Amino acid sequence: MVVKLICAKFDILILLGMKILLAILALSLISLNSSDSVSLLPDVIVQDLNGNEINTKTFSNDGKPILVILWATWNSPGKRQMNVLHEIYEDWQEETGVKVIGISLDDARNKHKVKPYVESKGWTYEVYLDSKQSFAKKVNAENPPHTSLYNGNGELVWQKNGFVDGDEDEILEQLKKVTH
Numbered sequence: 001m002v003v004k005l006i007c008a009k010f011d012i013l014i015l016l017g018m019k020i021l022l023a024i025l026a027l028s029l030i031s032l033n034s035s036d037s038v039s040l041l042p043d044v045i046v047q048d049l050n051g052n053e054i055n056t057k058t059f060s061n062d063g064k065p066i067l068v069i070l071w072a073t074w075n076s077p078g079k080r081q082m083n084v085l086h087e088i089y090e091d092w093q094e095e096t097g098v099k100v101i102g103i104s105l106d107d108a109r110n111k112h113k114v115k116p117y118v119e120s121k122g123w124t125y126e127v128y129l130d131s132k133q134s135f136a137k138k139v140n141a142e143n144p145p146h147t148s149l150y151n152g153n154g155e156l157v158w159q160k161n162g163f164v165d166g167d168e169d170e171i172l173e174q175l176k177k178v179t180h
Helices: 002-035 076-096 111-121 134-138 167-179
Strands: 045-048 053-055 066-071 099-104 126-129 146-150 156-161
Touching: 045 134, 066 076, 066 134, 076 099, 076 111, 076 167, 099 111, 111 126, 146 167, 156 167
Parallel strands: 066 099, 099 126
Antiparallel strands: 045 053, 045 126, 066 146, 146 156
16 A cells, blocks of 8 residues: 555656656747847858958948858859859849858868959959858858848848859849848
8 A cells, every 4th residue: 555655656756747847848949949040140250352350240231131152263153153143243232232242162272262263253242261161160051152141130031052043033032022
């Protein structure tokens, strides 16, 4: 009889402990979802084409969207995307106010190729070097090209890996969603 009474009390304690654990787990998930709902521009140091350091969290565009393209001189789709965007950048600026920023992922051995390449193409948007690929790691970019769209508050609203001709239409559609 005593054994049955002890077992019954033990079962009640186990059930009570499980309910408490479930409540704690539910509260943890609620707080996790509320704090992780917005991704902002990463806090990493990159270099401009003259070697000056800048923190990417300071990128701004007067409340208008920012399009960040991760690319590399050794990556054909990335170079193609940067060249296509150069051709339509002025029109996009007029229509959406977007600022395009290119971040080269060329490593220390190849970063000397970036400035001559950019100058030869006549790109009119900002280009930075991230030879440690810190920005790519922060946005979980698998490989270049990787496109990240930030709204006027610096919040990540859309991203895409890869680029094929015609993807610029999808990017413009996403830009319009942010600006209209």
